[in-house]
Amino acid sequence: MKISILKSLIQEQVKVVLKEIGDASSKPYEYKIEFEEPDQEIQYEFTTDSKLKYEISIAQVKPLRDSRNIRLVVAFKTTQGTYETSTNKSEQFKIMATVIDAVKEYLAKVPNATEISFTPSKSTETDTRRASLYKAYIAKQLPGSKINTFSDGRYVVELPKK
Numbered sequence: 001m002k003i004s005i006l007k008s009l010i011q012e013q014v015k016v017v018l019k020e021i022g023d024a025s026s027k028p029y030e031y032k033i034e035f036e037e038p039d040q041e042i043q044y045e046f047t048t049d050s051k052l053k054y055e056i057s058i059a060q061v062k063p064l065r066d067s068r069n070i071r072l073v074v075a076f077k078t079t080q081g082t083y084e085t086s087t088n089k090s091e092q093f094k095i096m097a098t099v100i101d102a103v104k105e106y107l108a109k110v111p112n113a114t115e116i117s118f119t120p121s122k123s124t125e126t127d128t129r130r131a132s133l134y135k136a137y138i139a140k141q142l143p144g145s146k147i148n149t150f151s152d153g154r155y156v157v158e159l160p161k162k
Contacts, residue, residue, distance in 0.1 A: 028098035031056070044102045045079070050089045053079040056102050060110065061117075069114040071156070074103055092133065100141045107159075116157040131155065 031046035034055065044056040056076040062069070076099050107113055116138075120130035134155070135147055144160030 026093035026097040028101040029094055031098055031102055042106060046098055048091045048095065050091060052089065054095065055079050056099055058103065058106050070110055070112050071115040071117055072113050073117045096133065096137045100137055114159055117154060119154045
């Protein structure tokens with residue numbers, strides 16, 4: 001009985017923390033365009049306080065069900081690592097603020113973008129920590145969006161209608 005009460009309290013604290021994530025209190029790192037192929041793909045680059053270099057890739061694809069709309073596929077990683085690499089440098093909030101800022105900047109260039117797709121890496125098959133972090137940021141920074149989860153680990157954010 002006591003364990004279930006403790007579990008419940010911990011879950012409530014996690015919900016409160018997740019609600020505060022993405023509230024724009026973390027300022028993004030400065031980033032620059034490293035590569036751009038108009039109407040196709042863009043890559044941004046930035047360096048964290050711990051001197052890790054990151055790249056953010058945003059590519060445009062047309063969903064099969066409606067070729068007038070555009071889906072943005074977003075991924076980011078350290079330039080020395082893979083999309084599965086964990087850095088554990090406690091810089092996740094500034095990194096997420098930077099990724100969201102770059103996505104918003106790119107969305108301004110692509111007015112007919114209707115979706116954003118991402119696939120968070122995880123340490124185990126049941127690990128949802130990064131997905132929870134990403135979803136909390138998206139909910140705060142892109143209000144009115146709807147996040148759909150797919151069985152292959154992919155998330156698609158339906159952007160609010162303009």
